[in-house]
Amino acid sequence: MKKSSLLLVSAAAALALSLPAKAGESSxxxxxxxxxxxxxxxxxxxxxxxxxxxxxxxxxxxEAYQKIASGFKADVAHPCSQMVSKYRDAGLIEPWDPAKIPALADIDPKYLDSPIFKDDKGVWFIPTDWGAAAIAYNPEEVPAEDVASLQVFVNPKYQGRISLPNSSDDVWSLAYLATGVTDWTKVTDEQFAAAAAWLREAHKNVLSYWADPAEQAQTMASGEVLISWSWNDGVTALRNENYPVAFQREAKEGSATFFCGYVNLKDGPGDEARAYDFMNSWLRPEAARALLDNIGYGHSSLKAMETIPLEEQVTAGIGPVKAPILPQVPNDPQQREKQLAEFEKIKAGF
Incomplete structure (x- = not known):
């Protein structure tokens, strides 16, 4: 029953990639x-x-950026922080009016600390949610000492039992951490080459590159995959289905964090007032509980996070950790494109 449930979730998520979730009257x-x-x-x-x-x-x-850049029309989109400059540079977004979003003042200032996100024209990006990228593993099959280091991903013992996200940003955060880099805004050519070589070794062990957390959860629930570089939501889905899973954020080399939020797309087809009401709903303190219980992420609002006890934050994998952290903050767009191109080569076996 549990496996069938996750299979259905995975199928539904795949269908959702191409179809609106609700046909509807909403504007x-x-x-x-x-x-x-x-x-x-x-x-x-x-x-x-x-x-x-x-x-x-x-x-x-x-994928989302390419679809918007190709002419797909929506009112708001939900990129992560390192993508915002691409949307701005391409002229695809317009600033939000802070006066229409009172709870903007409750957002942890560290999430808006960039001229990419906020300038004299307004707020270009409203941070809403954040999470971690770390090791998800089956503790019934994988000893804790094996996941004490990120080198587990290149351990021949787990050949064919590993999955990685089909996301350039996330796999490079893993590769940089595994090769001693915790700041991807200052990567040298030598560090890039070392991380790429490490990724090629990890590729030899990879059974699959998952496209979304539902797919990742299904492969772990089936027993095919024992170890995955994971976001919180895949772990949350497995725990909600009572599968054995642990989330290791304190490997000796560390783990990554990321944060995402909403941009106001230019020439959206809907009602601008509704876009602001949507954002104000998201920034309510009560939204933190829904976000944590359903997706496993932390909220950007300090007031919202005050509603979640610390022990629950730790269990969900969004509490404080005693290990290096690589924050997935905006980095050099050219470096990011270089990483994206190299990742495609690695997946193709080159």
Missing amino acids: LLVFDWAGFEVEGLYQAYKDKYGDAPTYSFYGDDD
Whole structure:
């Protein structure tokens, strides 16, 4: 029954990549990650308008950007921080008016500490959620000492039992950490080459590159995959189905963090007022519980995070850790494109 449930989730997520989740009467189209159509996040919006937003889904930041750049029309999109400069530089977004989003003042300042996100024209990016990229593993099959280091991903013992995200940013955060880099904004050519060589070794052990957390959870639930470089949501899905899974954020080389949020797309087809009401719903303190329980992520709002006890944060993998952290903050766009191209070569076996 449990495996069937995860298989159904995976199939539904795959279908959602190409179809809107709700056909509808709503005049707000949200372009979002699969799985974020959580009612508790848009509850105040629904209370006001009597309907849910219409959702269209994607599974990867670069996929989403390419679709928007190719002419797909939506009102808001949900990129992670390192993508915002691409949307700005391409003229695809416009700033939010802070006066219409009172809870903006409650966002942890570290998430807005960049001229890419906020300048004299307004706020270009509203951070809403954050999570970790770390080792998910089956503790019934994998000893804790094996995942004490990120070198588990190149350990021949686990050949064919490993999965990695089909996301350039996440695999490079892993490779940089594994080769001693915790700041990807200052990567030298030598460090890039070392990380690429490490990724090629890890590729030899990879059974699959997962496109979304539902797919990742299904491969771990089936027993095919024992170890994965994972976001919190895949771990949350497995725990909710009572599968044995642990989340190791304190490997000796460390783990990564990322944060994501919403941009206001230019020439959106819907009602601009609804876009602001959607954001105000997301930034309610009550949204933190829905975000944690359904997806396993932390909220950008300090007031919202105050509603989640510290022990729950630690269990979910969003508490403090005693290990190096690589923050996936905006980095050099040219370096990011270089990483993306090299990742495609590695996946192709070159």
